[in-house]
Amino acid sequence: MLTQSTPHSARDRQSSGTILPRLVGQDLKVQLADGETRTYVNLDMAASTPAMEPVADAVIQFLPWYSSVHRGAGFASQVSTRTYEAAREAVATFVGARSTDTVVFVRNTTEAINLLTHCLVLRPEHAVLSTIVEHHANMLPWRRLARVELLDAPASPDQLLDDMRRALEDRHRPIGIVAITGASNVTGEVFPLAEIGRLAHEYGALLAVDAAQLAPHRAIDMVAMGIDFLSLSGHKMYAPFGGGALIAPSAVLADAEPMLAGGGAVTYVTTDDVQWAQLPDRHEAGSPNVIGAVALGAACTVLGRTGMGPIRAHERRLLAYLDGQIDDLPHLHRLRLWDGPDVDRLGVSTFTVDGMHHALVASVLSAEYGVGVRHGCFCAHPYITHLLGVSIADAHIIRERLRRGEHHEIPGAIRASFGIGTTLEHIDRLVAALREISTRGPQGEYAEDPHTGDYLPVDDQRRFPEFDFLPPLEGMATPSGCGQF
Secondary structure (H helix, E strand, O other): OOOOEOOOOHHHHHHHOOOEOOEOOOOOEEEOOOOOEEEOEEOEOOOOOOOEHHHHHHHHHHHHHOOOOOOOOOHHHHHHHHHHHHHHHHHHHHOOOOOOEEEEEEOOHHHHHHHHHHHOOOOOOOEEEEEOOOOHHHOHHHHOOOEEEEEOOOOOHHHHHHHHHHHHHOOOOOEEEEEEEOEOOOOOEEOOHHHHHHHHHHOOOEEEEEOOOOOOOOOOOHHHHOOOEEEEEHHHOOOOOOOEEEEEEHHHHOOOOOOOOOOOOEEEEOOOOEEEOOOOHHHOOOOOOHHHHHHHHHHHHHHHHHOHHHHHHHHHHHHHHHHHHHOOOOOEEEEOOOOOOOOOEOOEEEEEEOOOOHHHHHHHHHHHHOEEOEEEOOOOHHHHHHHOOOOHHHHHHHHHHHHOOOOOOOOOEEEEEOOOOOOHHHHHHHHHHHHHHHHHOOOOOEEEOOOOOOEEEOOOOOOOOOOOOOOOOOOOOOOOOOOOO
């Protein structure tokens, strides 16, 4: 059941030039602070995507057959096992994995990179080379494995390659792994992975790519790009059912001690010893998330059938349209790593508004216009502080005050991001809202929530939906996280 539909209007058919899968909730209605209802504009795709309708259909189609995998003699269990393994093959095909690679199902990119760093063994003198542009998930795990050398934010792709070459040439500080994002989750630039792969291999290093942002938007070929290790998340790929994957050479994973010990990861256990299972079971301890794997496999299949080329063209046309509109907005400043007409960038636009806190802008967009965006540091503190011109000394002051438990304002920005469900009307609504906000400010009164740092409308008429299967949570504060601070 791989249902598809045309875009919303003639304008969008002109923009996309292809038929793209619909998203669950694409016509969702939400309340504004004054009680009015409007169609929701979801411009927070870089954080998490809704499910594609074909993915949701695939999950519903599979659910009656759901059972335990690998060890069940029942027919449903055999069907589940075959489907689970077919999903593994779908992921491998989607990323152009080698026949000698193994796909390990995990929860998300963060777990995938932690698993990889757990399995890898580097020589004591070897370091990991990366940049300050990375998401925390592709920065913190590597610190547990080896010394990490972070390159400054490069001014261009060519400078990135030049800086990497200089670091790789330094034989006094040899590099074992180059750990790099496929595309920035903050500003959307697509990194030159094929060139980075060739460069890393030229100097005997391996390339590990965080593809969380890249996978839903661009074609990936691990062989052609020279990618040795790849991590991705289903919730970024229109399959938000708790699944992700690590794709890595079997030789690296085969003898590594499992990060999680338990049932399914073993072939035999005695009172004082254990025989770990073969790949991939040894790294998938416990009852696996079969539904998440099936959803991820379905997403890979649907995206592959749709074609990453048309998806890229659709998003780039939308981004060009947004860029042409947003440049004319007063008091708004865009943040970018690289600029120029030849820069490949995902559908991401990150900016600040003069005189307005990033959390307030995001709240007003939601409460008064029905537009959802992300604000804060986007789990990339070193990069966002660089973009905002925060000095190293000021960054240390912020860190020390937070360590002492003192309140301190952390700089941030607003990020609008989109994907296959985004339309030209969505861009128009964002731009119109930003024009009004940047020129005349909020229409309502807002108060800062001391628990989260977010701004809430003082007279908020919105009511959260209630679900019969869960208790109501009216009045419950939203927990803060690195997405906000």
